Amino acid sequence: MADSKPLRVGMVGYAFMGAAHSHAWRTAPRFFDLPLAPQLTAVAGRNEDGVRAAATKYGWDSVETDWRRLIDRDDIDLIDICTPGNTHAEIAIAALEAGKHVLCEKPLANSVAEAEKMTVVAQAAAERGVLSMCGFSYRRTPALALAKRMVEEGRLGDIRHVRAQYLQDWLTDANAPLTWRLDKAKSGSGSLGDIGAHSIDAAQWITGMDITGVSALLETFVKERPLAGDLVGLGGQGGPDGPKGPVTVDDAALFTARFAPKHDGGRPSGAQGTDGGSRQGPIGIFEATRFALGRKNAMRLELNGTKGSLAFDFEDMNSLQFYDASLEPDAGFRKIMVTEPTHPYTANWWPTGHGLGYEHGFTHQVVDLVNAIHAGEQPSPSFADALQVQKVLAAVEESANNASRWENVHKEAS
Numbered sequence: 001m002a003d004s005k006p007l008r009v010g011m012v013g014y015a016f017m018g019a020a021h022s023h024a025w026r027t028a029p030r031f032f033d034l035p036l037a038p039q040l041t042a043v044a045g046r047n048e049d050g051v052r053a054a055a056t057k058y059g060w061d062s063v064e065t066d067w068r069r070l071i072d073r074d075d076i077d078l079i080d081i082c083t084p085g086n087t088h089a090e091i092a093i094a095a096l097e098a099g100k101h102v103l104c105e106k107p108l109a110n111s112v113a114e115a116e117k118m119t120v121v122a123q124a125a126a127e128r129g130v131l132s133m134c135g136f137s138y139r140r141t142p143a144l145a146l147a148k149r150m151v152e153e154g155r156l157g158d159i160r161h162v163r164a165q166y167l168q169d170w171l172t173d174a175n176a177p178l179t180w181r182l183d184k185a186k187s188g189s190g191s192l193g194d195i196g197a198h199s200i201d202a203a204q205w206i207t208g209m210d211i212t213g214v215s216a217l218l219e220t221f222v223k224e225r226p227l228a229g230d231l232v233g234l235g236g237q238g239g240p241d242g243p244k245g246p247v248t249v250d251d252a253a254l255f256t257a258r259f260a261p262k263h264d265g266g267r268p269s270g271a272q273g274t275d276g277g278s279r280q281g282p283i284g285i286f287e288a289t290r291f292a293l294g295r296k297n298a299m300r301l302e303l304n305g306t307k308g309s310l311a312f313d314f315e316d317m318n319s320l321q322f323y324d325a326s327l328e329p330d331a332g333f334r335k336i337m338v339t340e341p342t343h344p345y346t347a348n349w350w351p352t353g354h355g356l357g358y359e360h361g362f363t364h365q366v367v368d369l370v371n372a373i374h375a376g377e378q379p380s381p382s383f384a385d386a387l388q389v390q391k392v393l394a395a396v397e398e399s400a401n402n403a404s405r406w407e408n409v410h411k412e413a414s
């Protein structure tokens, strides 16, 4: 709406997520009637040439080379954190305490302790009308938002199985450089936190249940890699013949999980189920890897319930596979094209069947955040929701590091 009050944004970081968020801040008011008008006021980055180039490319009005300047500026209303996880806590806490709303990329932090502190500060800030959200953007993929709607409507009955995979292959080459995502001190974990976190959040959000226990296996296939270009200055030439550094995170994470209705804690409770029976939480199996050669961004989720099943694959992101047990058994799964105007978010875009892309999830994230801020309501996912994801990540690492639960298959005759 042309006469909307501005929402002046200061973004920290301008790499892949900075590009996606910039696109979202610029695009959201052009396709959705927003009660506040996002303004790309300033972008911050340590390298002045780099951040100036990013401001020109992505349409930011000004630049800073220290994120603290964004916090100090009185022409900034919201801080958007698009930096590696080791910086999230310091920036988010400073911003919230300075009265700035916060959008923080996932995972929320690199530890449960950091995430807990961020959540406490966020809850106190919310009481002052200063709001915050964690950027689990896949919730805003129309097909996954429709999946949640269908689960809530009882179309699947009680959920028995959650099957989640997030498959990429960009590290299959042992000579791919040692970037920040492979350094635990910066990223907190590898495939587990970077992409597994999306699966955990989506599964908990769509089922409406929390993961209460896990059993896990982590693997690092390539133990050291050529230093990335920004580290080559340390006397290396880069590339396969240059200096190498250690990979300190997982390349792949596998875990089983138990779910329980929220706030029941512990094992699945006997809460009343959709069919009048006791609501037993589902069991889950999760996989996150960057070595699934040929899979580029296959974020997959399948739910099997007592009345139906749903299956989603981000590499075919505009559709949802649905098996409805109320139909003839030979009806099989049917493909729902999630492009009807009645589907989440889609009415604001193209005619049915034209489809959306990865970037639309970020635009929808901005739409929901701006509407929540204008309404003075807690955006979703909150830092508390993201803390629950952080606790699952920590439990997976604890389980994987406690190999005593692992049973070897004995070769010798029993």
Ligand code: SOE
Binding pocket: 016, 168, 194, 195, 297
């Ligand atoms: C990892 O390659 C990555 O960029 C994640 O960091 C993002 O969160 C995901 O949306 C796409 O893949």
